[in-house]
Amino acid sequence: MRIIHGIPYTRVNYVVWAMKELGLDYEINPVNPMTGETKKPEHLARNPNGLIPVLEEDGFVLWESMAINFYLAKNNGDGLLWATDPREEAQIIQWCVFGSSSIDKPAVNYILHKQALPEEMRDAASLRAAHEALVPLLKVLNDHLVSREYLVGERFTIADLNLSAMLDYPLKAGYDMSEYTALQVWLGRCLERPARIQMEAKHGGVKL
Ligand SMILES: N[C@@H](CCC(=O)N[C@@H](CS)C(=O)NCC(=O)O)C(=O)O
Incomplete structure (x- = not known):
């Protein structure tokens, strides 16, 4: 199960777009910074910076949009979006x-x-x-x-x-x-x- 925590029209978009390019399934948990949800203990436990996006994949948790997209690109879609050397x-x-x-x-x-x-x-x-x-x-x-x-x-x-x-x-x-x-x-x-x-x-x- 792959969950993206955050609302899609923010930097979460970078990750959602990558998922779509790679044909990956995901669910969105709409943690909304505008309503203070990013600063609640539940979200701070995922990302101590209180920011979105956060990727959660079978218990593995990763924050920072660039790191998330490197991880996704390197390990999915036969390297379609990644480097050849x-x-x-x-x-x-x-x-x-x-x-x-x-x-x-x-x-x-x-x-x-x-x-x-x-x-x-x-x-x-x-x-x-x-x-x-x-x-x-x-x-x-x-x-x-x-x-x-x-x-x-x-x-x-x-x-x-x-x-x-x-x-x-x-x-x-x-x-x-x-x-x-x-x-x-x-x-x-x-x-x-x-x-x-x-x-x-x-x-x-x-x-x-
Ligand atoms: N460098 C971080 C920046 C994340 C970031 O600033 N996210 C914004 C939404 S686009 C956020 O969570 N803002 C909530 C806040 O500042 O409280 C990344 O690329 O993931």
């Missing part, structure tokens, strides 16, 4: 660490301060800061994608999934990426995959 593996990790350490926070802050927070909590300076923080990161990705279709190994991997899912936040909130042509084409290629569309049809798109 140690160097590819290192490159997948490189892009995902870059994503979680640099892109994830400003990407989420952008959507929060643009539209997801209640209006009185939105802050123009935070929105501007999130926008500015993303500029050099989008350029790094765009430059890399000018000469290739995917981040690693010329096929869709968990690196493409994780980073395009992060960038879906600012994209959906109206961040203008038109000057990053290669990045935009790649985002379309990733976000229009059938598994992503199925996920959005079932659970809804990103909100926070």
